[in-house]
Amino acid sequence: MSPATVMEDPIHHSQANLKTERPGATPSIPPDLTSSWRQDVHFLGDKDGKVELRSPPTFNNISDTRTHLKQHLAAAFRVFARQGFNEGHSPSTAPSTTPDPDLNAACHAHSVYGKAFSCFGRPIEMLHQDALRFYNDLAVYPRYGGTVLTTEEGDRIAAALGPTCRSVILQNHGMITCGRTVDEAAFLFITLDRCCHAQLLANAAVCPGFEKKYIPDEQAEFGHRRSGNANKMWLAFQPYYEQVVKEEPGLLL
Numbered sequence: 001m002s003p004a005t006v007m008e009d010p011i012h013h014s015q016a017n018l019k020t021e022r023p024g025a026t027p028s029i030p031p032d033l034t035s036s037w038r039q040d041v042h043f044l045g046d047k048d049g050k051v052e053l054r055s056p057p058t059f060n061n062i063s064d065t066r067t068h069l070k071q072h073l074a075a076a077f078r079v080f081a082r083q084g085f086n087e088g089h090s091p092s093t094a095p096s097t098t099p100d101p102d103l104n105a106a107c108h109a110h111s112v113y114g115k116a117f118s119c120f121g122r123p124i125e126m127l128h129q130d131a132l133r134f135y136n137d138l139a140v141y142p143r144y145g146g147t148v149l150t151t152e153e154g155d156r157i158a159a160a161l162g163p164t165c166r167s168v169i170l171q172n173h174g175m176i177t178c179g180r181t182v183d184e185a186a187f188l189f190i191t192l193d194r195c196c197h198a199q200l201l202a203n204a205a206v207c208p209g210f211e212k213k214y215i216p217d218e219q220a221e222f223g224h225r226r227s228g229n230a231n232k233m234w235l236a237f238q239p240y241y242e243q244v245v246k247e248e249p250g251l252l253l
């Protein structure tokens with residue numbers, strides 16, 4: 001699918017709407033900026049106050065919760081296949097115990113750019129805005145332990161995540177991304193693979209006069225909060241989910 005269909009930064013659209021408002025026009029309905037959801041996804045509202053963004057649903061019974069989880073897991077598998085992430089493993093729920101109990105889902109695959117970048121045994125650099133989603137939020141597991149078949153290896157990888165990271169580069173192997181939802185973990189995986197791709201291109205292009213410039217820590221930290229938070233990552237996956245469900249409705253059966 002085209003990356004252009006991903007709603008990665010709703011603030012641009014909502015700001016554009018506000019800028020088209022004519023002087024003297026009826027004032028827009030003030031945005032409810034007390035909502036943490038709206039703050040996380042930078043939703044400022046629309047002129048008529050009619051646009052509502054979707055947010056993660058909540059359920060009051062385990063059966064509906066499981067159905068929702070299975071549907072989004074099935075969709076994530078299809079999305080990964082369309083992205084070419086068809087080597088290695090898969091999205092899953094209930095990963096090995098991580099230091100962060102809110103992480104309920106994990107994605108792992110041997111994506112081409114992820115595994116190419118994994119050979120360096122280091123995190124990506126803060127070279128562009130999308131990389132900020134991983135500022136101080138990307139660990140490296142420096143020990144290649146072969147195929148992860150034991151709980152001990154899984155626990156060591158989980159420990160490498162530490163108390164704050166959602167994602168980890170497995171040296172000489174690939175990547176794992178985690179999230180509070182399958183959707184968050186899946187979008188993080190897609191965007192991390194693209195960040196690895198971009199960094200490989202940048203590294204290959206370095207030459208005299210084309211040295212890399214890095215985003216300062218303060219701006220990177222701000223950017224991480226703004227563009228990498230869990231709610232925004234969930235929202236960014238919804239166009240992928242909706243497109244694959246529209247084109248393959250049978251996957252929800």
Ligand SMILES: [Zn+2]
Pocket residue numbers: 088089108109110148173174
């Ligand atoms: Zn693997």
